[in-house]
């Protein structure tokens with residue numbers, strides 16, 4: 115099978131590991147630079163040119179779309195989908211996952227526990243909003259942030275109001291969220307592949323830091339997940355429509371609270387913490403997904 119990985123960074127850890135794993139499984143793997151794809155939209159025959167020349171169309175696409183090119187990246191993913199190439203993950207679930215509030219709306223709707231969250235455009239309502247979240251401190255987040263950038267904590271009304279003013283002035287929406295005290299500085303990352311959690315780790319923040327992102331210096335440690343956490347992670351991925359998902363959960367007093375779902379989860383922290391070859395699990399699933407789709411299409415054609 116020819117597997118195409120959409121990525122801007124052939125040297126990035128996760129991309130390198132996925133290429134290695136695909137080859138180990140005896141497949142051809144090609145890195146496709148997302149921004150080198152020209153997309154032709156014509157009646158009945160969507161086409162992609164690569165660096166101006168016809169592209170050898172892969173049997174399956176694994177997108178690794180960074181936050182810097184979400185829009186173009188999603189368009190490229192969708193073009194492959196329109197060409198009937200299986201894509202893992204597809205563009206609509208990726209778009210959902212890129213917006214934290216949109217994700218939480220969906221997760222909460224399907225009865226998953228999430229930190230109480232709200233969004234407003236009225237400064238006058240700040241007090242009633244914060245009261246509903248259980249008072250200060252509150253977490254404030256931009257909807258599209260990653261790696262901990264854009265996540266703030268406000269200890270008082272003055273702090274919260276000044277953040278709101280600044281963000282609104284910049285034309286930026288910001289959500290307010292209940293601070294889960296008992297999980298301060300720690301959370302859980304579960305990697306869901308298909309309908310299984312293939313690896314998990316706990317992350318503990320650096321001293322003096324409330325954000326437990328590996329990029330903010332947090333340390334990861336392999337973790338055997340409780341059933342409640344495993345079930346919540348798998349359900350979250352399913353509700354979002356993601357075949358592959360890095361699900362982040364806070365450790366609530368009464369069980370897991372879904373915080374966010376990442377559609378292009380990195381492997382570096384998780385492979386370091388667990389010492390396992392998780393790239394191969396991921397690639398094996400990509401291949402199985404493509405094979406199932408091919409079988410499905412053959413059946414359709416017979417009908």
Ligand SMILES: Nc1ncnc2c1ncn2[C@@H]1O[C@H](COP(=O)(O)OP(=O)(O)O)[C@@H](O)[C@H]1O
Pocket residue numbers: 229253255259260261262263264265291292293294295297298299300301324325326327362364373374
């Ligand atoms: N409601 C919350 N309560 C406690 N800690 C939080 C809360 N929201 C975020 N955090 C901390 O901040 C980190 C980053 O938040 P997150 O929403 O995952 O943003 P990012 O996408 O930038 O990683 C989390 O890993 C967690 O440690």
Ligand SMILES: [Mg+2]
Pocket residue numbers: 261262327362374
């Ligand atoms: Mg996060």
